[in-house]
Amino acid sequence: MHRNKHFKRLSSQWQSTFRGNIPLSPTEKWHGAKSFRRRCKLLGDEQPLCVTTNNQRQRYVTKDGKCRVNLGHIKDKSRFISDIFTTLVDLKYLWFLLVFTACYILTWMSFGAIYFLDAWLRDDIAHVHDSQWQPCFENVDSYLSALLLSLETQRTIGYGSRRVTANCPEGVVLLMVQSITGSIIDAVMVGCMFVKISRPQQRAQTLIFSKHCIICERDEKLCLLFRIGDLRESHMVDAKIRAKLIKSRQTKEGEFIPLEQSEINLGYDTGGDRLLLVEPQTIAHIINDSSPFWEVGAKRLKRETLEIIVILEGIVEASGMTCQARTSYTQDEILWGHRFASCISLEKGAFLVDYSAFDKTFEVQMSPLSARNRSHAKDEESTF
Template identity: 55%
Template sequence: MLLWPPKGVELHLRMAGDSRVHMDHDMEIGVTPTAVQKLPKHMREAQISTERTHLIADPIKKPRQRYVQKDGKCNVHHGNVQETYRYLSDLFTTLVDLRWRFSLFIFTLVYVVNWLFFGLLWYIIALIRGDLWHSDEEGWTPCVENLNSFVSAFLFSIETETTIGYGYRVITEKCPEGIILLLIQAILGSIVNAMMVGCMFVKISQPKNRAETLMFSHKAVISVRDNKLCLMFRVGDLRNSHIVEASIRAKLIRSQQTKEGEFIPLNQTDINIGFDTGDDRLFLVSPLIISHEINEKSPFWELSQAQMDKEEFEIVVILEGMVEATGMTCQARSSYLDKEVLWGWRFTPVLSLEKGFYEVDYNSFHDIYETNTPSCSAKELAAMVREGQLLPTLSLLTPELPKPYTLEPMSTHNPLSKEVDKGEEGERGEINGSAATLKDQPGLD
């Protein structure tokens, strides 16, 4: 008797049915079939088995393209600019913004062309008057004495505009056209000198060079301060001359989709780092830790540690102030990608008290140490503190500072905080890193 379907076909249909069940299950939990098809062939075949199990690989987080580089340069290129005449309307700023090799080339070219142009005019005047042929005759008064070739006319043009005054070539009083040309060259030469020398002076003294000695920490951290989650980073100034009226602000750069469906690829959201309280006005004598309190108005209010690891964003920080020596406005920029914001860390102290002065150790400027921090969101933490559920564990949020400023990995079975070994705690004691005085910190006298 003929069986239908055959045994091999029946097994094939059963496997196809299992694959359809897995596919329907993937659609329910939010995994699209296209994501599975993009996997390599051997991985796709390995996921289809006779058992009713299906392994779903976690998507690999792609590195985000920086909007602002670590050194402050904006990673944006302007393309398809049609109205290029706008650059010529502000010629001085255009010359200042050019690279040094182009600025030096234009600086040299402008002077050489100017000297050649007026040298040619002096040569034409001598040619029209006949000074090139009658200069050796007695009783002949040339327009410019000792001007008998284009080279001598070019040298006379340089001497006139630069006011060198060698005294060998000189204009005579019986040449009205030469006197007029001399006035024109003197006026235009002064304009050229003012513009080109001023351009080079501004380019040399640009305040952005002062920003090279302003430092930002390599990482930003999130930890607890006064029972509140805070986002923190450190800034410092390497020079003894201070930045006057220094202020700092921060922007959150991330993609956003509005309720109407509009997609904004690089939406900018303000991050409050003390605008209301005046903490954004800095007295930048020693390195400072800038803190952003994650409250109801913060864009990180509802983000927990697990959610923060999945987010894609960039934090741009901008430090502005006036250079004390010149009074010019200076701006320094840096940024932190999502992978550069570490949850549960603090900055190592860098200030120590010596005999008669405070000393800053810039070798530890970027150092951080791990601290006990709840993994929940700031909104959940505020609710727990308000309800009194976090009071028994508040002491766990202020870790000790061992000599290397690092803590051993701790277990995280407590959902609110990391557990500290009670034996070690009894031997070493607790040091409140946020409230301890300078004399209590390691390395301080």
């Protein structure tokens, strides 16, 4: 009963907020109220009609580049088995080592059980001390001795008192099958371990981003700026930068889009997105009429609920593998009317980078108007 009252209240709020006085069917009211509640619950809203008091947006990407998206209720999990190599490589190191160990132990134990069963069926165990008996597996009188035979066979340690004889064809077949199985497991496990160790994810730890974005004027244009830097002396090859704006939106029909992605132009048309990342670079997005920040001013920025995802990609010079580093900026991490302090100086015939000033900014006098209002003001001045 309480739930129905809650949905009725939300449906009236949603209709008055997004649909005005347009008549709606009960189904539209129900889905609209449900969508409205999801918006308030998950992402927060500046609307005073929201029942939640949480105005902070859930981060889509953390500052260190981890995506905060959990995948649940996956029905067809067999797809992960069909791509078993990627599944193994994506495992955490603890789970990978457990799988690595389990594959070998299970193989040894399985073939040990087969050897012991074959010896028991051939009655070799009962005649283990009979010198006239011709066994299939010499000195295999228990499961433990069969396990040792399996281990010596697969790891090619070298046979001692236990070995496979030529008295039974099935023993030779088992020997070949285990040798091939062991080679396959070695190839897969060593390949997975090599790929996992050589993945360039740790290279991203030495690619850093400024703690804040800033909005300031450059050449009489309003720009969104942030900094990136590389701490290593071996540089990234063919480094590229791109950015996405993540923001929730309610359509005119009442559909709630919680994570709508918009492209932020960082110089793709002019080649400015391709970097020579030797020293810290300040990346600029010019706020024009095609920018998602065209109508955003200083006051509106404080009320906005958004997140900027920055993605830096390049080839690791040492290994030739592609590396990707990510970070994000929420609306609280965008500073209006600030500039970055200089962190490069000339010293003893070379440029010196002072990374202690990498994140430093200072405030400048700047109008709080949005780029759109600035453009309209200039047009009005030009007409007069």
